[in-house]
Amino acid sequence: MILVLFALVAGSVLLLFLLLLLYSPGKPAPLKDKNGNPLAGSIFEKVFIEIGGVKQGMFIRGKSLSNPVLLYLHGGMPDYFLTPRYPMVLEEYFTVVWWEQRWAGLSYHPGTRPETITPEQLISDTEELTNYLRGRFGQEKIYLLGRSGGSFFGIQAAARFPELYHAYIGIGQMSDQLHSEWLAYQYMLDSYRLAGDSGMVRRLEACPVTDHIPAAYLRVRDQAMHRIGVGTTRAMRSVVSGMFIPSLTFKEYTLKEKFNLWRGKAAAGVHPLWETILSTDLSRQVNRAEIPVYFLHGRYDYTVSYTLTKHYFEVFQAPEKAFFTFEHSAHSPHFEEPERVREVLELILKGRETY
Template structure:
């Protein structure tokens, strides 16, 4: 019988390599915990989306982090391994997702005898992470924001205008015609988003700057011991479900108006070619933000998913920054 599992970490007597299902906010959710030494500091990784669960493919990208940290990933309610028809639809709110993140953080601190964790959010995950830090700053050593989302309406406007302009510049008549027919966002259907994102990716400004992100990730998920074949279906269904259910709530998101300061050290990383969550918005937000420590880092060869596109540089940044933070305590 096929079961969900994660490979052990060899030659590390105090290691942890565990795939677990626990109750969070009254809903069963799955966690992946991996580290060479479970006494090391915890990094809690909050995936993108909505619904972009990553337990099924993330292991190959975190092996170096596992040497210095206990890295925890979780498939959020309504996504990936945690996708279930039993999850109350009314619980699928940003507020509840933030509560889930905080509850997971508390459980990790209690289990591994820590006062705080490091938080790493990507895209949609930066929304949840930032709100959790505002709500419970005492739980977090610091925050790595990757492709920080600030204002969804502005995100879509800038992204659409860039894609339309790019299509005209390079003379791609098919792209220009399809995009012009869509009209300016907000769009009412995910199919409109799909058409826009198809051309955004074609122009090297979508999920990745180069390569085939979807193909690479799907292959990784299919080969993953953490996911079974049925989980691949759940993974896809969870993305569609989550994107639909959060669409309206996201349209009203605006950190420019609601947030001016945080009490936790922050590093914001931007992909130079990212027009999924345009880095110019994140940089403008960074410039107005008050924090005990803040740093902006460009990743020159990346679009939206710099964690995967420039993995080695990102891992080095995390390690060096945590060492810097630790030495100043």
């Protein structure tokens, strides 16, 4: 009986491994026309270059090489693998560079020293990659988009190197993240008390957010946010079904790259970047840029506080700025409300002639 069970388990593991290999060719998917053929004049590449002395990877996609370049800075983990699940409009307007930063996704290397993952290094990497893209695509300036954690160093790069960018776009723009975590904690605790979920209330009460973030809170945070629709998206109720499974079935990663995607996510708490983010209030330290600045934020976003980002926008000084509220989104309006994003991008690009 034991041998039979062992054979069944071994067979299941082998089958799962073979299925993962089948879903892991690691080739970039082409953009297609209405007949299902690769779209003429489009770009779909998986590129590795050395940035800051480290081999780093990115996906580059766009419908036309005549479009401006947009460099996308992801948050806590790369999210390009979610694009097959959500209709995207960025590639209609830009040549989008989905860069996976050092120690994340395509750029994960276990030998990288944790102390090198700092805002200054990421800002330097952003500048270096920007200059590579300017040269490769023959564009004097590009657009910079920072999403969530990427917005923390993205807006600093935009403020420091305005000569490199047409404009800066922040999605889920960070400002005072320690205060944001406190607001999220209070909101979740109140919501679960109101819902009568005593189990989640006990878990949250056991790890209160005060002037620091307990490790136990970080372990329950994502689950608590997603269950009430204030996490990655309004509809995503589980990281497993909403992110882990889509990452396994994403064909543009190899099996090793999928493994490294989650190794990088698990290791994110080891490097000092998170503590630096928590100890920094951008509304006091980085509140001016010499280029247009646009914030796109979901009304139900508690991963990064909507209220605090609105305050940050009010004190931020820029030659042109605009704040766009997404009434039906949480932390990912570019995934949740693509048609509204289309409207916003058209407004942003119309202003391009003036700067």
